[in-house]
Structure formats: structure tokens, C-alpha cells
Amino acid sequence: MVQKRKPKLAVWKFASCDGCQLTILDCEDELLTLTDKVDISVFLEASRTVKKGPYDISLAEGSITTQHDAERIKKIRKVSKLLIGLGACASAGGIQSLRNFTNVKDFISAVYPSPEYIETLDTSTPFSRHVHVDYELQGCPINKHQLLDVISAFLHGRKPNTTSYSVCIECKRRGNVCVMVAHGIPCMGPVTHAGCSALCPTYNRGCYGCYGPKETPNTASLSNWFKRLGVNEADLVRYFRSYYGNSEHFYKESKVHMKKRS
Amino acid sequence: MKNDKVNTKTIKVDYLARVEGEGALYVKIKGNTVTDVKFKIFEPPRFFEAFLRGRSFCEAPDITARICGICPVAYQMSSSHAMEDAFGIRVDGQLRALRRLLYCGEWIESHALHVYLLHAPDFFGYDDAIQMAKDYPDIVQRGLQLKKTGNEVVILIGGREIHPINVRVGGFYKALTKQELNSLTEKLKRARDIALEAVSWTAKFDYPDFEQDYEFVALRHPDEYPFNEGKLISNKGLDIFVHEYDNHFIEEQVAYTNALHSKLKERGAYFVGPLARFNLNFDRLSPLAKEAAHSAGLSPVCRNPFKSIIVRSVEMVYACDEALRIIGQYEKPEIPAIPFQPTAGTGYGCTEAPRGILYHRYRVDDNGRILDAKIVPPTSQNQKTIENDLWQFIPKYLDLPSEELKYDCEKAIRNYDPCISCATHFLKFNIDRE
Secondary structure, X not given: OOOOOOOEEEEEEOEOOOHHHHHHHOOOOOHHHHHHHOEEEEEOOOEOOEOOOOEEEEEEEOEXXXXXXXXXXXXXXXXXXXXXXXXXXXXXXXXXXXXXHOOHHHHHHHHOOOHHHOOOOOOOEOHHHOOOOOXXXXXXXXXXXXXXXXXXXXXXOOOOOOOOOEHHHHHHHHXXXXXXXXXXXXXXXXXXXXXXXXXXXXXXXXXXXXXXXXXXXXXXXXXXXXXXXXXXXXXHHHHHOOOOOOOHHHHHHHHHHHHHOO | OOOOOOOEEEEEEOOOOOOEOOEEEEEEEEOOEEEEEEEEEOOOOOOHHHHOOOOEHHHHHHHHHOOOOOOHHHHHHHHHHHHHHHHOOOOOHHHHHHHHHHHHHHHHHHHHHHHHHHHHHHXXXXXXXXXXXXXXXXXXXXXXXXXXXXXXXXXXXHOOOOOOOOEXXXXXXXXXXXXXXXXXXXXXXXXXXXXHHHHHHHHOOOOOOOOOOOOEEEEEOOXXXXXXXXXXXXXXXXXXXXXXXXXXXXXXXXXXXXXXXEEEOOOEOOEOOHHHHHHHHHHHOOHHHHHHHHHOOOOOOOOOHHHHHHHHHHHHHHHHHHHHHHHHHOOOOOOOEOOOOOOOEEEEEEEEEOOEEEEEEEEEOOOOEEEEEEEEOHHHHHHHHHHHHHHHHHHHHOOOOHHHHHHHHHHHHHOOOOEOOOOOOOOOOOOOOO
């Protein structure tokens, strides 16, 4: 009997905190089942085994911050049937894209005594600026149930079940009282992509946008609400420039308030 | 007589596996002498200390958590303590206990990850825990269960296991109820049993005969095994308050590696992490953890870094024990956080991340804006000791075939559970390839 070849899965890391690939190992109940279904061919955080490509699925976390990595993602693209970006870094440049708003040379000399040794690009960019990406899973960090669903979806040739609505929907589903309406706490929920189950409002704080913009977010309206709650222009810039500061919608909104800053 | 034909060999590991972040190893051997050791880091710099400038104090726990997905709680704890130091407030009572419980969760999940999934395969010659699970399914399953319990503690108190959202300067956004914490009790008891098994299991491993005269550095608290607070002490005379850190520790650029090495000004390399904590705070362990250590033949001072896997297991027993003690005595605090007004000043914080001391220093203005930040993660502090180990270790095993020697060098590095993603200070290397 001919046994069907297991799909080959590779996990890659770029500039990041390792959290999104750790999410795979955090699937404690499902990890061994997963390894039954796929052949984990590259996953350096977990294994010394490195099998040659091509790979059926490549999961990659992190952002592009060096010339070397800009080349590396191209090579990975070439040997991967599907390339899936994991997390805020992969899909928007991540927290390290805060360098994009300033002169990176000032950053280097702030951290390193001999800045001339540092090789880095002026920007931190998502994979999609460099190669075609088949799917992006949002979040800082990603949600493990969504990750398992995405892997399962591609293994079965179906569409992943991730939703594009806002955190507000998840918040209502959990039966939370709105922290912004009831308590006057600024909350990024209305413009933020669902996926975390509205964690921050559940813990009595405003959402800080770590899942990035939802589809067609009305950021200008949210900014007006924030201003009514006493948030000044400089703070609005901070709200939009964090984990997804380099994403199109948040970037544009932050620029508006950057100009208005006193 | 001089031997003209000297055998030269190099050991290259382009990507170190089963460590967090991206690192490599380069060793050069001439005849019977090691002539070069480079523990190379090519993790791209992410500039946290630079972009923290201008951000609000209240963002520090959330932003610095993103330095590391493996030990985000450590970053949240060190940054919160440093800010509280700057503002002159103290988090005490049940809020402090809740922080300690959260840290227990992180120690359990991070240590279980290292012991079972990253380190144990070295002692059995497997490439990874997935291969190991084919021969030892029960052991790997139990390790995953232990790890899951650690994560469940972090999820309940912190909101999620990676980059928790409930920690703030002054305490928490939401304080948990006694009933909520009680839901962890049975799981933690089971986890403690697994951790005890881990101690006796790892005690039976075959350890290389390798001991060095290290300077161990850890926090020391008057009554507790250290998590969040204490003085910084060593076995070679260091005894300082955390705010004196910068007077005693320096980060140096080393010519041959282009990397910042953290050193003690007076004496050079030092060793942080579980082994250092164990050696300097054995008397503060719970009776059960002490007993487990003794039955594993382990007592201070243990100078064999390969045995850190047993020490991590002992610390898991302690963390489960401590978590159960905290839950037993817990009462929900009246307020989730201590109120305060930001004031201009400098604050210092140092806590015990699973991998060792994690130092934060912030200068803030009257509005609580960060003026500058300094963060020294444990892995950058251990880096010089890791290299020293290799210099000493390799000559003893020169007769091994190259592939085996290479594997042994990797093992010697994995003893430290290095987290290269954490090491925000590391520079890009100019790699010398022959």
C-alpha cells in the first residue's frame, strides 16, 4: 500500500520576539497530533532536524529589518508552496517598525556604543513588501486556536475561519460592559481586528490594538471619541503607533495627529 | 621539537537549534589547542531602548514584554518595579502575592519548555522532543501537561500566556477572586507531582564531568526564594542594592566578536539563572523542593552547568509549591492597583527571569514620559560565561569525532537556555569564515 506523503511544514524566524512560533509549542494538547499530520521539516526553535525543501507550508514570524533577511524571505518564498505570515511583525513590521518614523541612525547610537558595526535597514517592513504572501494571521501574539485552524484549513484545502470584524463584536459576545462608554477608558476595540476574545476590556482596560486594524476601520471617528475623553494629539499618535503602527490605516491616522501636535 | 603539520579543524553551527532566537557557533582548533570560540548572534537589532524614549511609563510593561515571547512576565515585572521605584510606590500584600503567583506560572511554563522540549533530547541523542515522543510518549506528554499548567496560571492572572495584558505599574488592571485562583489548585498539585518526577528523571541522566569556578549572581531576599525583589549577591563577594547595578556591571564591546559582553567590573564573567539562584538561595527553597534536590544528589554548590536541567526541575517543584501556598493564603485585594502620581526621577528594577536576572533602568519626566531606558537581559549577561565554558570544555573532548564534538558544543550552550531574541544589545557579527 502506498502511503500518502505527509505535507512538509517549515517554521522560519525573522526580527521578532519568538512568541508566534512559541504559539505552536503552546498547543500542548494538539502538538503531537499535529506532528502526526505534518512533517515538521524546519523548526529551529524546537529541532535540530533541517530537511530540504520544497515545503508545502511555510510559517514565518518576524519582520524584514536587514538586507540579508530581505534576501532570505525571497529564497523561502521560492521553496514554499504556501507562505503564511504569523503576527504583527510579519504582517505590519511589528513594534520594531517604530524606527520607520524616525532616523534610524539616532536609534542605533542610542543603543550601541559603536554604531558603525550595525547593519540594518532604515525600516522594519512586512513580508508582503518583499514577496507574495498567501495568508497573514494577525495578532501580537497570534491566537493559537486561529493558528491551528489556519494550518488545518490549508491541509484540507478550505478557507481559514478567521473573521475580519472588530474586537467590539467579541466584547459584546462575552457580555462585557463597554469600558469606553461606561467608564470613559479609551479603547481601540472599535478599529481593532478580532481574535483575542476581547481580552483587555474583560480585564477592565481599554484595548491597545495589538491585533491591528480590522477591515475598513473608521479611525477618524475613534480619534474624535478619544479627544472627547481628554486624549491629546500626542497621545493619539502613541495609540496608533504601536504594534501595528506601520499598517496602512493606523499609519495614516497617526500622521494626521502628528501634524496637529502642539 | 616543533610539529610542522598541525591539524586544524573548525566547528561551525550556522543556526543553533533549540534555543530562542538566532545564533551560531564558530570554533577553531589547532592541534590540541582551541584558538577561537565565537558564540555568534545574528538576531537583527530591534532597538527597544531607543523607541521607549518618549513613550508613557504605563506602556513599558506592554512594550518591553515584546522583547521576548518566552518570558514576557519577566519584562513586565522588571519594568513595573523600575517604574514604581521611580515614583516611590510599593506594591505589597495580596497584590504582591499575585505578582509572585504570575511569576510562578512563567517559571513553570518556561522551565518545562526547556527541560522537556529543548534540553532533554540532548541527553538521549534525539534531534527534538517530537522524535523523543515516539520512544517516550508518556514523558513528553507529562512535560507538555506541566508546561500547560504553567501557562494556565499565566493565562488566568495575565489574560494570555504570551504578552499578558493584566499587568500594570502599581499592580493589575483586574484582581482575581479567591474562587478563580482555586480553579488552579488541583492542576498545580498534579504539576508538582510531575515536577518531582522530573527531578528524579533528570537526576539519572549521564552528565559530563565538567565543573568550573564560576561567579554566580542572583537576587537574595530576606525570607523568600527570589522572584521580584532582593539584593544582588554573588559567591565571590558581591552584595549590592539593585540601584547600584551600573556601578558594578559593565557592558563591553569585545574586538573579536563585536558583541556586547556584560561583565562584573572587578572580576569579569559571571553566571546567572537557575544554577546561580539555587546555589545562592538553597536555604530559601520549600522543604519539598529541598528534599527533591537532596534525593537527586544535588546540593549547593553545584558547579556543573549540565546539571542545570535538574536544578530547573527543582525550581519547578518550588514554583508549584509556592503557587499553592499563595493560593491557599489569598484574599482578593480591595483595589487592583495602588494609586499614584508620576514624578520625575530614575527607577531601577531587577527580577529573576527564568534564565536569570533581568535589569531595567528608566529615567522619566514629571508626566511619566520615558527619557531613557536601559535593559540588560540574562542571556547577554551569560554570554561570556557560555564562551568560557566552550574554551574549557572542548579540549577535554578533542578525540571525539567532529560531528559528536559539534553536538556536545551545542549542548554546552543549551545548558544556559539562552534566549537570543531577548538580547536587544547584540550587534550584527562580521563572520570569519575560512
